[in-house]
Amino acid sequence: MTTKPSTDRRIKYTKMVLRESLIALLERKPIERITIKEICDDADINRATFYAHYADQYDLLRQIEEDLYTNISVSLSQLSQDPANPNTLKQAENIFDYLRDNARITRLLLSDRGDFSFQKRVMRLVYDLITTQLRVTKSLSAADAEYVYAFTITGCVGIVQRWLDDDMRKSSKVMAKMVIGMTIGLIQSLKADSFIE
């Protein structure tokens, strides 16, 4: 029996080329116009083999997303445990660095055309880390918090998209400052006057 089911180099290769093939195609057209046959032809993989690993194009894309998600998640948790990195600002900055370093995949998954639900998941990851470190969440009522939360998360998605569209011209440091500044600003504006009737 195999302890790790996907150590097999053949599997690794197959998944890798299929992934690469879909990514290349996604840079040229939206997922709904990409066929499984197309992906397989480009990757030089038999279609039957594709079905052995994925249900369809969307399933393959989902697994690519998961990859990015866990990568970000890992580098986040590494950062927050690193005693040399006690600074929240620095951590946020590192995330932007990470996005820049992985610009190709980032542009696909996090830009305008990417899956919005996935993008929110990513931002939630970052947001939770920032706010728990800043210890600001508890100062909000539970009812309002939900909505501020929703607003901020999606707001972050928007600002990252803007950054990508702008060819990441602004430095990671500036972006980090901006996002944290706005997050804090939002929470404080809410504390100032309650929206409850």
Next chain:
Amino acid sequence: MTTKPSTDRRIKYTKMVLRESLIALLERKPIERITIKEICDDADINRATFYAHYADQYDLLRQIEEDLYTNISVSLSQLSQDPANPNTLKQAENIFDYLRDNARITRLLLSDRGDFSFQKRVMRLVYDLITTQLRVTKSLSAADAEYVYAFTITGCVGIVQRWLDDDMRKSSKVMAKMVIGMTIGLIQSLKADSFIE
């Protein structure tokens, strides 16, 4: 010759049932799993007729989106010209009322699964009206404004989605207050400390 090309009742009927059919299907499954044949069968319209009006499912959906967009746009411009409605808050409240009144279509197009680009377009519409009336935009530097803009627009998308998920439990008034309050809060937080290096 016909002055308006789509006055013909037959065309109106065809488009209407096709629209209705797609909307009904969208309530059960995502667009990528809906076929043209399926739409036509449900609407009892010949497939050849479908192709006379639309390129594919996505084209039909786009036209449904345009419909909602122009409807919101019209009711917005009506409100802003109404001298009995000088209040920005009241106008924002009316938008939430409109969304509630059209809950069925709103849930499809503006919720989590809807097209994000479209959602941003809608929010931009509302945001522009609010900010020009509040006369707050000019107090920002052009460079920063772009990013605050992106953040706020998408933030609004998020908060509306949260509201829909929450079955529109909060009143339109509360929502309007919240959105405007957060928008102002964001802009002021930016004025307080510049993010520029």
Next chain:
DNA sequence: ACAATAACACAACACAGTGTTGATTAAGGA
């Protein structure tokens, strides 16, 4: 190094949906 295992390729399959055509029928507008 060897044998067992598992992944992949290949070909073939029935099937469903696509997009287009030309002829026919029916309804609309002036």
Next chain:
DNA sequence: TCCTTAATCAACACTGTGTTGTGTTATTGT
């Protein structure tokens, strides 16, 4: 009413789908 135009119908070739069984080859653990 008469002319126009939309919709229907049937048929078309075509592309992609999802699945199957068989044979081949690479990988892994002993």
